[in-house]
Amino acid sequence: MKTAIVTDSTAYIPKDIREKLRIHMIPLSVVFGNESYQEEVEISIDDFYEKIRRSKILPKTTQPSTGMFTELFERLAKDYDAVISIHLSSGISGTYQGAVTAGNMVDSIKVYPFDSEISCMAQGLIAIEAAEMALKGEEPETILRRLEQMRANMRAYFMVDDLSHLQRGGRLSGAQALIGSLLQVKPILHFQNKVIVPFEQVRTRKKAVSRIFELFGEDAKTGRPMKAVIIHGNREEEALKWKEELSALYPHVEFWISYFGPVIATHLGEGAMGLCWIKD
Ligand code: MYR
Structure with missing residues (x-):
């Protein structure tokens, strides 16, 4: 069983680790007025602080669209049998719900959305463990059991x-x-x-x-x-x-x-x- 691991940008997993562990990242965005930037892709943290200092507009944030999720899951279906999609807490963002909705829309692959109930590198630690287990060929259910344990602790x-x-x-x-x-x-x-x-x-x-x-x-x-x-x-x-x-x-x-x-x-x-x- 080949399981793909997806997480969102708010895990802030460095790119080299993502590449090494084959973690697929879906970005959230920051929006300054009419300008939207996908974090970790179109805007780095240094650019962000620079922009904050220059801009008179306070930024807002948005979750990835359902279309971004379905496009990613369909692409992953070509190489994997299942996807575990790990996201920031559903209590602070609609991102996890987006993964649930997209997962239900895509027939070509089984999607297991996972609510980390946290964010940032705390979520990153969960995604990294999931990726290490997936690379060893563990079944999605085994990986999810471990993730639930990590989340509880x-x-x-x-x-x-x-x-x-x-x-x-x-x-x-x-x-x-x-x-x-x-x-x-x-x-x-x-x-x-x-x-x-x-x-x-x-x-x-x-x-x-x-x-x-x-x-x-x-x-x-x-x-x-x-x-x-x-x-x-x-x-x-x-x-x-x-x-x-x-x-x-x-x-x-x-x-x-x-x-x-x-x-x-x-x-x-x-x-x-x-x-x-x-x-x-
Ligand atoms: C969105 O627009 O969907 C994103 C909303 C993100 C809200 C972030 C709130 C602060 C989270 C702090 C996490 C600290 C983890 C150690």
Whole structure:
């Protein structure tokens, strides 16, 4: 059984890894007025920040069209028997639903849409594992069982510099009543039931960082080898500092650094930082 792995651009998997593991990527877009750019294809993260600084228009984001999905699935049907299509949380984007709709429209290949219930490199870790298993010839059902296990054990906490981006894009759930008070503090955010909710409120960015490190430490102190990803919104220096500090404390953990790309940065703003890991 040959299974193709598809994920969307918000996993921000570097191109060389995508090529090596044969991960097919479907892009979401950022839209400045009438101009739409597919992220990772037509606009890089550096171009995005450059454009943000020059543009008077605030960007919006859009999911891939159903047509893009059907075209990709039909193309994959020529070389594969099945597709596992892994997407950002259905609670924050219609992308997963797009894969479901397209999968039902295409007869030439069996499509298994998978809702990662997260995004960014947390979703990337899931797609990478799926691709490694697919390359070994594992059956789609076996791969999906492992992905469900990873999803259940995924931990991701993040913080933003300015909550107004999340508020404007309507991606901060259950917090409308709290917005006023949240703007005064640095909330730590996480996903619960597919949507973004405040996890805890702390006074300063420094305290938010120590609390995220503490949460990570609770799972990392077991000494079991694990992978963790530090994700930054144009704060590479800070990400490198996190890596240095955390690697000294947890030498058994393999730390990767990733970034919030254009689509996610539109909703989080510059300066966001996050840490994700799989507790298994
Ligand atoms: C769309 O237009 O369909 C895309 C909407 C994307 C919303 C992104 C909201 C922020 C997600 C933060 C993920 C952090 C993961 C560690």
